[in-house]
Amino acid sequence: MGAEVGGGASVGGLVRLAEQGVLDFVTVAGGEEGGGGRRSDPVGLLARAAAETSWIGLVPTVTVTRAEPFHVQAAVATLDRVSRGRAGWSVAVSASESGAALFGREPAPSADALWREAGEVVDVSTRLWDSWEEDTGPGDSSTGRFVDPDKVHHVDFAGEFLSVKGSASVPRPPQGWPVTVVDVSVCGPDGLAVAARYADVVIVRAFSPGEAGVMRADLRRRAATAGRDPDSLRILAALTVDLAGEPHLDGPPLAETDAVRMRQDGAAGYTGGPVGLAQVLTQWHAADVVDGFHLTPLSPERDLERLVNGTATLLQHRCLQRNFYAGATLRDHLGLARPVSRYARSGAGRRS
Template sequence: MSAIRPLHLAAEIGGPPRYDAASHVALARLAEGGALDFVTLNDSFARPGPDALAVMARVAPATTRIGLVPTVTTTHTEPFHVSSAVATLDWVSKGRAGWHADVSTTEAEARLFGRRTAAPPAALWQEAGEVADAGARLWDSWEDDAEIRDAATGRFVDRGKLHHVDFEGSTFSVRGPAIVPRPPQGRPVTVVDGTSAPARETAARHADVVHVRATSPGQAAALAYELRRGAAAHGRDPDSLRVLVSLTVDLGDAETTPEPGLESGPQLAGRGTYFRGGPVDLAELITRWHREGGVDGFHLTPVSPERDLERIVNGTVALLQHRSLFRTFHPGGTLREHLGLSRPANRYAAARTEGGTS
């Protein structure tokens, strides 16, 4: 099964806090030149630095094809604002937005807001799933043709094609409709790290892309199988789930590399399993795991973004392209098209067409 699946590659463009847009733009353009599916920008309330979603909104007009996936914390934030911000990113990028849903687990982060104390991971990931559900409903709350923009009659929107969400979660409620029209992709791509057990249920139920950490192709295949089985149990098409192995990459000693493979540590910044080697070694690992592991690709986090991403794109990716294992151009204009995902139908339009109610 894995040998048939197209290979998907993504990369993190974060690292030490940087407050200039030029560095993020340059890295995103570099990844775009390698035809990577998307770039991510990690973020949390526990680290200094600019807001990842706002940075990606700046990167959007400076790029044309690459998908843009900032981390958005669902804990302590307002779901309505989250959905509006992600929808706005999809509009300014012309359909290239995603969001990596994450949670805040520490008491220190909770004190920044003063609304509540830290909660157990299971409760936080339940809430994250509810935020993803509410967000999808808000994105659907405008039908695609709801905007009229008829100056002669003074009508901007067909109110019959706006829908109340009326969502009740465990910690919040949302009425809707959204204040931003339905995004170009219908629903921006939802990404979840599904390695931990509490996050895996949310990933299987709501994610389009799931990142997992694994130390062998067999372990990766087992995680992918569990996630797809969970997606099917929720009535989803399991083949619509894209599972990427998270890997922290150190290509600093490209000329004198150790044997290629994965090591058990260190867990750098908690993001992925560690690989140290050269660009050719990384290409061999990606090839072997993709053929044996039942996964769709890799999400690579460079130890040194400026150094390692260049070696990933011009070394590893170029070799995979030369071997016809990875594409040389983006197949479409939207992130969903890069990932081979269809544009979701609007649930409220479908219900109205079938004679249902919103």
């Protein structure tokens, strides 16, 4: 289970609270206005939270449109290193006309083109993460060499949008590849191809277990067509939760059609108390249509506390939510294998 914690001054406390609830990871969305009219930096916010936590996964939203892949992968790799293997990144694109004009793109590219470009950014990032072999450094002081040059590999990538040559400037991240997340509940169908080919976690919007099951089957089929093992994909249902209801009393049984409703912004939403939310999540779990949930509290300070101390506790009692972290990395939490480098002496990597 993951949760969005916003991008305000209270991020650190909310991340610590989510860790108390033994959630898999937290996300911080990009593009929010911070103090002095400056936009918040999700990677920086979660890098600071890494020093205040020990277990929970940290997944910032990273907008890759018009970004340099070398800088993007370095920022995510650094977050993985400072968190000791707990980082991911939620890949996003920007269709802003003003942003496109700044880079000489007028008008802005289509959503399909933006996501094809995003796929290349993910592809190049994984190649750069692989460019240092596992035992490349530290260097040998007797020879004065920081690294063995035979173990640093040169990336030569030429795609539809990007041309990248060179290697990463830092060793391979602790997880090999930080966890890649694509939120198709936000980007819609344009991001499906990238999600199926490159994502470890896909967040989907569905209003019933049946709809979620259809989307999961479609993504798994797409992943298989792309040459991936569908079992390597984790599908999470997105749900905006308003837990303003009575926190301690259970309501009447919820019909499946009444449990999740469309909000005015088009998101799937639940309104009620933490006990009722636990009932909804239990129903969806019993249907075996998703691998988990990504919850966005409507009021983070209020709703995350009720989620952790109410809903999560009930799910733990039902053996549907872990009571402790059995592993140290985000890949451990999600049951994802650590990718083998494409340059490993034993063979190629997990994906080409």
